[in-house]
Amino acid sequence: MSKPVVAIVGRPNVGKSTLFNVLAGENISIVKDTPGVTRDRIYAEVTWLDKSFTMIDTGGIEPDSNDIILSQMREQAQIAIDTADVIVFLVDVRQGMVDADAKVADMLRRSTKPVVLVVNKVDSFEKFMMDVYEFYNLGIGEPIPVSASSRLGLGDMLDEIVKHFPEHAGEDEEDEIPKIAVVGKPNVGKSSLINKLVGEERVIVSDIAGTTRDAIDTKVKWQGREYVFIDTAGLRRKGKIKEEIERYSVIRTVTAVERANVVVIMIDGVEGVTEQDAKIAGIAHEKGKGVIIAVNKWDAVEKNDKTIYRYTDKIRNTLAYMPYAELIFISAKTGLRLQRLFETIDMVVENQTLRIQTGVLNEILTEAMAMQQPPSDRGKRLKIFYMTQVSVRPPTFVIFVNDKELMHFSYTRYLENRIREAFGFRGTPLKFIVRERG
Ligand code: GDP
Numbered sequence: 001m002s003k004p005v006v007a008i009v010g011r012p013n014v015g016k017s018t019l020f021n022v023l024a025g026e027n028i029s030i031v032k033d034t035p036g037v038t039r040d041r042i043y044a045e046v047t048w049l050d051k052s053f054t055m056i057d058t059g060g061i062e063p064d065s066n067d068i069i070l071s072q073m074r075e076q077a078q079i080a081i082d083t084a085d086v087i088v089f090l091v092d093v094r095q096g097m098v099d100a101d102a103k104v105a106d107m108l109r110r111s112t113k114p115v116v117l118v119v120n121k122v123d124s125f126e127k128f129m130m131d132v133y134e135f136y137n138l139g140i141g142e143p144i145p146v147s148a149s150s151r152l153g154l155g156d157m158l159d160e161i162v163k164h165f166p167e168h169a170g171e172d173e174e175d176e177i178p179k180i181a182v183v184g185k186p187n188v189g190k191s192s193l194i195n196k197l198v199g200e201e202r203v204i205v206s207d208i209a210g211t212t213r214d215a216i217d218t219k220v221k222w223q224g225r226e227y228v229f230i231d232t233a234g235l236r237r238k239g240k241i242k243e244e245i246e247r248y249s250v251i252r253t254v255t256a257v258e259r260a261n262v263v264v265i266m267i268d269g270v271e272g273v274t275e276q277d278a279k280i281a282g283i284a285h286e287k288g289k290g291v292i293i294a295v296n297k298w299d300a301v302e303k304n305d306k307t308i309y310r311y312t313d314k315i316r317n318t319l320a321y322m323p324y325a326e327l328i329f330i331s332a333k334t335g336l337r338l339q340r341l342f343e344t345i346d347m348v349v350e351n352q353t354l355r356i357q358t359g360v361l362n363e364i365l366t367e368a369m370a371m372q373q374p375p376s377d378r379g380k381r382l383k384i385f386y387m388t389q390v391s392v393r394p395p396t397f398v399i400f401v402n403d404k405e406l407m408h409f410s411y412t413r414y415l416e417n418r419i420r421e422a423f424g425f426r427g428t429p430l431k432f433i434v435r436e437r438g
């Protein structure tokens with residue numbers, strides 16, 4: 001169910017961004033029309049043959065002195081070791097093997113994570129192959145020559161990457177314990193929540209099936225049912241540079257969200273919702289996960305009978321791209337509404353995997369079309385033949401039409417609203433794919 005994570009590590013200027021952009025193609029992660037949501041090209045979804053994975057670029061800013069470069073590379077490599085299933089170590093055939101490469105290679109080798117050594121800027125295989133072999137000396141396996149900018153060798157590289165994926169990655173896991181990622185800015189109360197939930201019996205699960213990551217997962221039993229909480233809180237890295245810290249926290253959030261069924265986005269009730277919260281929430285939205293917005297520290301908020309409505313309005317406005325998200329006001333400190341939190345988690349988990357029969361779905365469709373005619377353009381009217389649900393997590397529907405061009409997003413949204421009225425689906429986004437029937 002969770003996609004493998006591949007991280008690219010390498011010195012400045014070896015071509016990390018170029019490779020990242022080529023592989024990501026159109027899929028660079030940007031939430032369109034969502035103000036405040038991250039536009040940094042830090043992660044992207046990549047599909048190769050029948051496999052897909054999340055790629056992260058661990059490279060941050062580019063300092064100019066050599067010892068800073070080495071310490072930065074170590075930092076990057078550590079992030080990759082902590083978070084990735086496969087590490088791509090990118091070097092540059094034109095610069096040749098340098099000391100920093102050897103040091104980082106040592107570090108990667110000791111980590112026991114699979115490493116794919118990729119030699120970039122091999123724009124001509126004839127001219128540069130002898131130089132490529134030099135990189136055998138790094139002791140991390142066979143160097144794969146590519147040219148990111150001319151798109152050479154990428155297929156062989158991808159074959160090698162996907163070979164190292166955990167066996168069942170990307171498939172539905174057998175064990176059905178819900179996995180919940182708790183994300184949010186520093187100091188919103190993530191650790192406090194998890195500590196409160198586990199009380200004395202904190203169990204650290206170090207080996208979740210299908211992942212090789214050093215997970216900080218906590219198993220919680222609540223009224224006889226089990227849940228795994230994925231914690232990003234204890235994983236703060238002491239970087240010196242603000243951009244680095246932010247990049248690290250984005251990567252952490254992405255990988256935690258990737259593995260979760262439901263994401264609890266924590267907001268500091270005392271501070272109110274901020275743009276930073278919107279960025280973090282955007283990650284959960286893009287990944288199609290179930291979402292619960294938990295406004296924490298509710299015990300410390302001065303309230304009157306309008307406070308909760310004021311908060312609700314402000315949050316719905318700031319996070320307008322996720323109207324489906326459940327909203328709940330809690331206190332990790334006093335335990336306020338933690339019972340509700342679990343009930344909400346159960347509901348969202350169920351809604352993420354809800355399947356609607358095609359017959360029932362099409363009754364709703366017919367009714368919806370009768371109430372509001374499909375749009376037309378230059379004399380041609382949209383015809384919707386039928387609709388069927390093709391998958392869950394998130395629930396995904398294919399709509400068969402006469403002409404895709406005529407399917408305006410506002411009509412898709414209208415249909416979504418009708419479906420939600422009929423079946424709920426609270427807490428989960430819905431995905432629609434429009435197809436022309438041949
Ligand atoms: P990063 O700092 O590792 O992210 O490196 P960039 O992706 O910014 O690339 C650094 C420079 O190398 C840029 O000028 C790229 O155009 C160039 N470059 C990247 N890939 C190739 C390649 O395959 N061949 C050649 N000749 N140049 C490349």
Ligand code: GDP
Binds near residue numbers: 186193234299300333
């Ligand atoms: P994290 O960085 O998100 O893990 O946040 P922490 O769990 O470390 O909490 C940050 C601070 O907020 C600590 O001083 C907590 O005691 C405080 N805090 C956490 N939850 C609550 C709450 O529900 N109410 C109040 N009043 N304080 C809280």
